[in-house]
Amino acid sequence: MFLLRPRAYFLVGLLLILSTLSAVAQQVRFAGRVTEAKSGKAVPFASVFVPGSSQGTTADENGRFTLTVAQPVDSLGASALGFTPLKKAVGTQPTQTVNFALGGGGGFTLGEVTIRPPGEVENPAYRILRLVQAHKNKNNKRSLNTYDFDSYNRLQVFLANMPRDPEEGSLFEQIQNVADSLGALGDTTSGRVALPIFASEAISRFYVQSQPRLTREEIRHTQMHGLAPREGSVLSQIMGTSFQDWDFYRNWQQLLGKDFISPIADGWKFTYEYELQDSVFLGSDYCYRIAVEPRRPADLAFTGLIWINAETYALRRVDLKVSPSVNLNFADNIVVQQDMVASSAGPGLPRRTHVELGVKPLKKSPAFRAEFTTINSDFVVNQDRPAEFYTLPIETLASAYETPPGFWETHRPDTLTAREQGTFATLDSVQRLPEVRTVLDIMDIAVNGYYRAGKLDLGPVLSTYAFNSIEGHRFQLGFRTTPAISRNWLLRTYLAYGTRDGRFKYGAQVSRILDRRTWTVATVERRHDIEQIALLDNAYALENPLFEASARLGNIRSSRPLLRELTSVSLQSDLFRGFTQKVTLRHQQFRPLYPFAYYTDEPRPGAPTEDNFTLSEIVLESRYARDQVLVQSQTQNRRYSIGLMRWPVFTLRYTMGLNNVLGSDFKYQKINLLVTQSVKFGQLGRTDYILDAGYIPSTVPYPLLKNHLGNQTPFYNAGAYNLMRYFEFVSDKYVALQLENHLDGFLINSVPLLRRLNWRLLVTGNVLYGGISRANRAINPTENQFGEPLPTFQALGRTPYAELGYGIENIFKVVRIDFIHRLTYRDSPGARNFGAKVSFQFKL
Template identity: 40%
Template sequence: MIRKYFFLFFFLVSSQTFAQFVVKGKVTDSATGDPIPFASVLLKGTTLGISTDFEGNYTIDVRSLTDSITVSYLGYISAAKSLEQVPEQTVNFQLKPSDFEMEAFVFEAGENPAFEVIRKAVDRKKDFDKRELSAYQTKNYTKIEIDIDHVSEEFTQRKTVQKVTAILDSIKQLTNDEGEKILPVFFSETISKFYFRSNPELRKEVVEKSKVTGVGITDGSTTSQITGSAFQEYNFYKNWLSIVGKEFVSPIADGWKQFYDYDLIDSVLVGTDSCYLLKVYPLREQDLAFSGTIWINKETYALKQVDLTIPKEANLNFIERIKIQQELQPTSAGPLIPAKTRVQIKIGQITPKTAGLLAKFYTSADSVKVGEPQPTSFFNQSVTLLPGYDEASEEFWKENRQDILSQEEIAVLQMVDTLKRIPIVRFYSEGLKFFGTGYLPFKKVDIGPWPGFFNYNDIEGIRLGMGFRTNLKFSDKWVLYGYGAYGFKDAELKYSAKVTRILDRMHWTSVSLSTQKEIDQVGLEISSLQGNSIFLAASRFGTLRRPYFTNKHQVNFQREFFKGFLMYSDLSFMEFEPLYDFYYLEKGTGEYKSNFQTTEAKIGLRYGRDETILINDNERTSLGPLRWPIFELSYAKGMNWLGGDITYSKINFYVYQRLNMGMFGVSRYEFDAAKVFGEVPYPILKNHLGNETLFYTSAAFNTMNFNEFASDQYASLRYRHYFEGFLLNKVPLLKKLKWRAVGNANILYGSVSNKNIANAPTVDPDGNTIETFGRLDPTKPYIELGYGIENIFKFFRIDFFHRMTYLDNPGAKPFAVKISGQIIL
């Protein structure tokens, strides 16, 4: 009996002694509602605790509890909450962001111990950089959310806004921890497969399923191409990361010591890996560099995870903060693949009477396969949408999401779906699209472009026009385009029409027929401005310089044989009818001629090794090259056939490249060279584009007068450099203004053969003097140098140009000031 009670007593005591207490919860950002991974959660007064996982969750199992629990993390105000003495409880935290300030660290002797850790991590970059893999593929899940936040009182008092909020009050309101409302306007989910191969370096994303809902989103095909993981890739093993069009230096870049300071905080256990915990600080607060925390494996010196922020002090416009959190996992071959990545971009109010934006991106990757590279032809398109990509039930998404949606995200979906159906919202969203694209969608056609609706110039007087193009709802194989305009002064109808048949969307192949009657200007080449409707419309205002009527008919064919390699050809018939005093001497007879006709056949090749191409509706859209140049070579033959009066040949070579110069900024250059063989009227020559306006344009020589020079053989180099704050960030009184220095150098060599000089008479048949064209000395280049400041009041740019040569030409101006406006980050 005594023995029985003894064991009962022992059991009761033991059960109390070894009782388990479980505290769990989630740590989120109070301003955004997003989880905070890697935060330190401790029982107050002890060393017992854990770090939150990538979703901000934590679970602590202990034998005894203290009276409270604390949470701390770099960049946030620490918080504490009381605990109850119960077996299991949930304690959630919403941390408020704090202003990050670099602390002063004093080392009494020797080197900063963090430097040795970074040095070894940099030395072993090639062991863990995923670009060292011959090939890999992953299955990715990506979600994007865009919210309106920082809604000012003035903004909410607007009548249009009140109409919206009155409707939204009927559903759940989303707020941050401070009670401020946020207004979701976009949400997307994408399931895709991502492919990479290293030799040559190619990438491709195959979108299997995509769900897009957002204000102003009428067709998800284009949007679905850019909401996948291909455009949310952040590799910290690169020296420079491209984010929002800017180049940011990695904390483990080869030149890390020029940009960063570090503090070795602790050794911590992350999963089963023992890691160094380091704080990262930019040496100069306005540099495009990160601050935050990185974890480096103590054994391998591989990155384990990062939590980095680009603060508002960096030289960026409108952006208050960019935050990147990433968790990496090793592949079977060794290099690391980001398992989960979360990015937040917070855009502040442009003016006190507007609202801000918060963009949130999340990508997770699994099913990693290493090796087995796909053939080069597989990468012809950067992004491919599988048939039925936008057809999936909610059950499918529940089963295939790598991460379930939170209650807040479900509420976001409901709100966006309601918001986009509100008439006033649809009116303004469609209006913004109309202004930006130039076209207004109306069922199966788009009406526009609006810059061509009204123009005024000295030849046509008031010009009214209207046009249309078919869209994807009409067909994905046929594209129709039409435009008509009437000038009330010249009483002439102008028109253009085009029909295109898309034969293959994978290896982009199309054939088109077009006809046009229009007013053009010598040297302006209206055909090269078709993609820029605003600049094209501006060229039709005011005084037209050397205008002429052109009647042109053309057949065109193009095909992309493999990624980046495009072949195009066309046959065109053009009639030139001058509207100014123009004559040329006919070859052989020496007779004065004013009008002429050409029959021209052209073939061209274009190659951009790493150029990113999207299929925008029924058009190809280039996002530009990443690293390699774009080459283009073309040959044209003018023939005395089918009405053509002139025989000639043209060959043209063009190169464009964007160069990342690291801490010195970004450069862009364009090299253009051509030669015309044969005796031709000077409108067929290259009439170099000058700029006598007050406004800067990169397409022209900004100190050259209109029609000042023409060439039948030439080579030009345009070089533009953007210092991105490199120089002015170091000037104490200027760095707060966030001005950025820019530089320009334009060089042109050219000449005209004697036979082409001779066939351009300087007097008309009646003996009156007429203008022809200016010529360059083959031994003397045209040079202009420029420098300037951009980002003045965040919008304006001013350039100063010095003309270095041909200063004795009539009307030459040795110095010019040009202004322009731009919205840049």
């Protein structure tokens, strides 16, 4: 290193100043406007450049531009999509005005490749996207108070990638022979074919209120072909517009339980690359055609084309697909195409939507491919209706399945292709094959757990046999009635027997649907069976089938079994959409099948004790789910929640125990609040949380307190404390927060070697604050009258119970492994401070 002397500093500085002055003296500034030669209208986003160099700029939306060059040039050029490029001679003056009038307007091809060096010329598509954002509120259909329309929906499902020569005599050969004779196989040159297995059509009227968002769909006509679900089932109802409501003005598009970012989302520039390709007419609308692709191929984003109206900057058309690099299980070849039309009030509404989705379990295995087509018409906007109108989100009219001959040919808004006509004819033929009916029965058992036998459903099939340490071999038979017997009455019943305890168990439940619009249902239930205290009052947590099966089988003595006799009467109804009220009168008798006792008098040594108890209760429950979509299954007389909800779900439950009523032993109160929600955090994935709080201001034995659900099984359960033992902690006042954040491909997608594995990261956390009163500690003795110890429990201290976990899901597409650390109460007897849990899940 060397130092410059002061004189050298002066010479260097002088040279820099002189060179700067020289450069300034040679600069030339051009300004002007680019217009159409014929009309004089501005040409927005035209390119202005110095021919033969990389110097250039882009005009604004009014065709105006400024361009400064470092030294005099002899000419300037301008070009735009659909126009003939033009060059003009220029002088050497420091400031000049140059206007261009381009000819050849209205063409649809790019006349010249525009050079846009990085850092020198802004991508012209960016200016269009900024204007899309500026006009977003005006063009968004959510700015309409209400809108409704007629909707036609067609769904076709194929079994793709099938061999051209299937096994002789198989069901696939029978379907293929029929399809081949009717021209429904399509291209067979590759030696692989796509067999049609299911198709449906539906015509409905769809109603939407924007604030608050309420929807109603009346399915007026529907038909199904092939391996179809039973008419009136949940699947038959969700084929309508409800699941084709693509809205790219929203930042996130929910597809297959994932959140894909829209190409016109608020953060568009950080997720997508854009290329302005051309300007074209779509009907009478002059539009910019822009290519989009994700900056990072593995992001949950789309690639393809979007068309933007050049006058209103509204989204006019999309032709998008999901990149094969996206971390999705089983899904293959996802395509979304949509055309928008301006409503009478301005904002656009979807006129036609076409979606293709493939599901392939393995790379070389056959795949299911579904094609959805939705065509909307007869739009009516801003026609207000009372909130009661939207009480029933989806309703299938009783006459929906009764269509006269030729109805669909005259009411279908488009024309079927020759292959589609062959598909419908094929499915009508194969639906009568005995093998097809067998497949339908198997599918019904897999989905509903029951086997349809005439007018009865036999099952649940999975409960037919079990083995545990109390009952030994347990055999069970049961059934439920179907709407074929009655649409308003439902009977469920079962009878079970254990070879070790020699007891018969039974259960029966009768429900009467009083009003389907408000889903007012009265239910009477009687049950005599073995239950487990560890699983009582924790029904919401039993969402993992492996955990539930493991907890109920084998040695169940650690979960403190008891014989429970239950009689209950309940009535529930929706006061308004999403707000459900339920009242239950319940009488229960508990006979513990393990050493148990509680003081019946003032808790003290030698006081009288009892080992069983009776309860009479009133249970009041209010549940509010603002955006929940419920559909009614006419084949099961039930309703189901479908789709993801953006708003939290609140459930408030109050239980009052009545003393000396029908032999009851306790007077007590319980209050419980449960809040659940799934929250999207952009690129950081989705977080599911459960907030659970409760208070029992009464003195009762510990089976009536809150027994926090532990997990001594090897299987992970999101609703349990996975390193807590059964009955390790009991509370009469508590608040708990359980979190599960699915990061999807975040971080892992950035590592090339790991990206190929398609693994996904997740983080979990459980925190529980709780306590128990001195009276509730004292009512449960620690030993019986013979001085023998009794099973006991402990309460939380000032420190909360806490777990922190991390894991990997999507291993072999179905395996999830969680690694969990216990952060508090690590020195408790028998405590496990670290554990690994496994679970199996089928997520796309």
